[in-house]
Amino acid sequence: MERFRDVGRRLSNWHRWGPDDELGTLNLITPEAVVAAAGLVRTGRIFDLGIPFASDGPQPGGGRINPVHLMRDTGAGQVYPGGMHFADDYIFMPLQAASQWDGLSHVFYDDLLYNGYPAAEVGPRGAGKLAIDKFGKGIAGRGVLLDIARLKGVDHLERGYSITPADLDEAARTQGVTVGAGDILLIRTGWRRVFTTTGDPAAFMNGEPGIGLACAQWLADRDVAALCSDNWAIEVLPGEGDEKFAVHCVLIRDMGMPLGEILDFEELAADCANDGVYEFLFTGPPIKFVGAVGSPVNPLAIK
Amino acid sequence: MERFRDVGRRLSNWHRWGPDDELGTLNLITPEAVVAAAGLVRTGRIFDLGIPFASDGPQPGGGRINPVHLMRDTGAGQVYPGGMHFADDYIFMPLQAASQWDGLSHVFYDDLLYNGYPAAEVGPRGAGKLAIDKFGKGIAGRGVLLDIARLKGVDHLERGYSITPADLDEAARTQGVTVGAGDILLIRTGWRRVFTTTGDPAAFMNGEPGIGLACAQWLADRDVAALCSDNWAIEVLPGEGDEKFAVHCVLIRDMGMPLGEILDFEELAADCANDGVYEFLFTGPPIKFVGAVGSPVNPLAIK
Amino acid sequence: MERFRDVGRRLSNWHRWGPDDELGTLNLITPEAVVAAAGLVRTGRIFDLGIPFASDGPQPGGGRINPVHLMRDTGAGQVYPGGMHFADDYIFMPLQAASQWDGLSHVFYDDLLYNGYPAAEVGPRGAGKLAIDKFGKGIAGRGVLLDIARLKGVDHLERGYSITPADLDEAARTQGVTVGAGDILLIRTGWRRVFTTTGDPAAFMNGEPGIGLACAQWLADRDVAALCSDNWAIEVLPGEGDEKFAVHCVLIRDMGMPLGEILDFEELAADCANDGVYEFLFTGPPIKFVGAVGSPVNPLAIK
């Protein structure tokens, strides 16, 4: 199979939006696309695609843990004039603990980040370039769901199943939807169910179904702006070859595409299957963590 | 002046949406309202209302600190087949450190939360009722900006200035906009500028201009669904009387209204002043922190 | 078997050291005892009893997690006159994550803490009384190791094994050591090995051997000042009766005795078995976390 460096070179968007660009494929979401996306709101139904952030989440421990939520105040012991009580709380977590955007500084190779920025821009104090806060004005536009699990007639795709461009085409055709420039593509593998039915982080995190490297060309051909999935790493794992996270390397570092991971498409997918409408307004603003390489998110799909 | 308990009793929404309600005034955002709000998107311009989350933010220390962002991985020292490198990061912060939603479990009095839930629902492990994750499907709808600083012709209102119902009426009239049922109201005081021009948390946090208690009736009369401001506590501080956070008590605990604080309306306000359009689609989904009393947020206003 | 309230009432040290006392049985360590303990240092060998604090520690997750250590600076990217580089780091952890002192505010019942302080002294902001920082000048004195695993000729006692006063007596007699007033008693169960040989937090945390409630009288009779063990909760688990953490209740809340948990006695025990000397100078100063109910610790035994 093709090496990721070859794919990346072919699909590179470096300097497509100028030498100072930090938005990557989000540049493809034009104001006109936003207006058109808003026009997809016909019933006012809202689907929240973020998972719950809690200590019983999908992180098995190690480098990433589940969020730790601690109360600083519960109202106990407070005496204020008038009798008001308040509660306050803290969070400690990896920014990639649960539903998240991968920023463009999250993955790189050969000492260069997207658009040719030096890897040294990412250091102990964070990302000097391509940090997630640069996406503050997004990520909003037309969302399209391709439900591959449904296409295959399964509860969820199997670990290690590599979604192909043909799968994507067939899903689009079957669903009667097209994927085009500036779209935010949501690929449903059903893998989220592995966690929700077992509650077992190890089962969820030990591999997954996801797109194969061949899909990068498919995404580039359509000028997709952002890609989301209900697995934890977008791409099939174990990977197709011996190169680790080959899809991440191409999508993030070469194409400059934000990735949305550990999302929940179950309720949305059921609704889409029901009404046959697989497009919607998508708004998934990252929290503007300065210098961060990712952000928690709770995207809304509004139909 | 009237005591907040009297105002709260008069404006109470307890049981208006049933004994099990945890959404409060968000119930006022109907699907029809969402569709109508989407219809306000005419040019595709997006304004992000969240402030940057960073160590140089507006918290002076003490109970709430600025977010602490730490890198777990920078890519340094990694050797993976194929040459991929990745960066990962952690955050530690109060959920009320910067741009935030106050959930309905954030403030209470007389041992009862909104809708009559016992205060003991809020404990060391978080909020058993009225936690912020209940707002997961929101907060989205029609946003309306009332620019009181502009109305008064000032850069920002003064510390201790109490915005009145008459101010709100006059701003709406001058701007040619109406505030109605299910709206998400944004009140601009300009107070954000006190921080952005000085960088001094103490100057920003030591009091503020904001609405007075009399505005609660005004908000109730119009069935406003949620209230946001560019100050840090919605209400005028020091307060009008000796009761601490009287407005919080009535809006959150009695009316069940989510409050959005420490937002930045500067760019949006300039645009509204320019085109005379003060209404827009607003989407400000909280991160679904289970059991939390608040959430960071980066709301988008889309025109 | 006897209820813990009855034992606690009988062994209570409340007001023994005055109504304002916050030191409990640490009062039993007199200056003379410290001098005598220093006299036990004959060879200068030092044994460190704290376990490593790391992400692969004994916490299985849930309420307590293993420490999360994050670098803020690694030296990368720094340019200072002269060429100095520095590294800095952060820790996030439960104060009871690994080797620890339980302070006297850690456990209570019937709305009262040790010495009769109201339970309300422990609130969301910490402990107003009996916080761990009150132990700042300690905990140092004569340490005595009773090696019950060795006495029984086992690698480690079994989960659920309840150490009896007779076990303690027999160990002391066999070892040729006496336990007396002001001593810091170390009881070795061998349970630490369950973790070090398996690396499995669940195996370590799912019950343990430890002292039974009857040992409280034994400790009181001898005026022991502090108690340490190589298990995670001092007492046998599951407990002897239906009362949860009965031994904690009596030792901490009634007797006012600090407990040292999740310690490692393996190297020390081997040395003691070798030279037949089971007494030593013990110094285990807690970090003075103001208002905290516990502290990490790395006690030294010096022979």
Add this chain to the structure above:
Amino acid sequence: MERFRDVGRRLSNWHRWGPDDELGTLNLITPEAVVAAAGLVRTGRIFDLGIPFASDGPQPGGGRINPVHLMRDTGAGQVYPGGMHFADDYIFMPLQAASQWDGLSHVFYDDLLYNGYPAAEVGPRGAGKLAIDKFGKGIAGRGVLLDIARLKGVDHLERGYSITPADLDEAARTQGVTVGAGDILLIRTGWRRVFTTTGDPAAFMNGEPGIGLACAQWLADRDVAALCSDNWAIEVLPGEGDEKFAVHCVLIRDMGMPLGEILDFEELAADCANDGVYEFLFTGPPIKFVGAVGSPVNPLAIK
């Protein structure tokens, strides 16, 4: 004045204790020295040299913040058989937030750590060599206090005052104490008082009195094992030349000497002045944070 590289080359201890050494000058504390140090305990008086760890500590914010202590459990809402309640807590802090040991991986230059280890040993995951947990069996031995503030007859030395070898000699002579091989030297500047009397972190952190680079030779001549002070960075600041943290570079990276900072010698110094005895048993065990570059500490001086 001499450049620090020249001083460091002259005083280097690299390979003095073998190519694999990670203990540096702690090697100078022999078992015999420990026995002798224990012999200094004559009255049993204990002085704790750690400062309180709390949110109102000496960190002004920025790279290092004061510890954030949060309760996970207060006992509220707990229902266990028998009626036990427990409290648990968490800490988030820089390991260098308050009283601390600087490990040998804390400072380096010219791409090499102490003993010639490559700087790349310190990375985003911590220190692969020279981490603080290597000091687990220490730091204990004979402590000697040199009270320079008292020598000069001042409450505290002035910011920018550079303590000289002559100062150290004169203090030792006046106090009637000698500093020798394997000693843990405590230098009192009185600077701690700047914080305790003002409560102002900025006043405390904006420069300090401390040793000048010339003292490195003095320390080396006597084979001092570890150095502690009541300021925040051992050395005079602003420094004597244009090289940043020149003393740190030589002591840590070239000589391999642990530094104890932000300690409180006030009570100890008063006692020493009173009885004329400036030597004692010192035990300051670091918490064994694996891979960390420093550790909080609460050292005990026992006389």
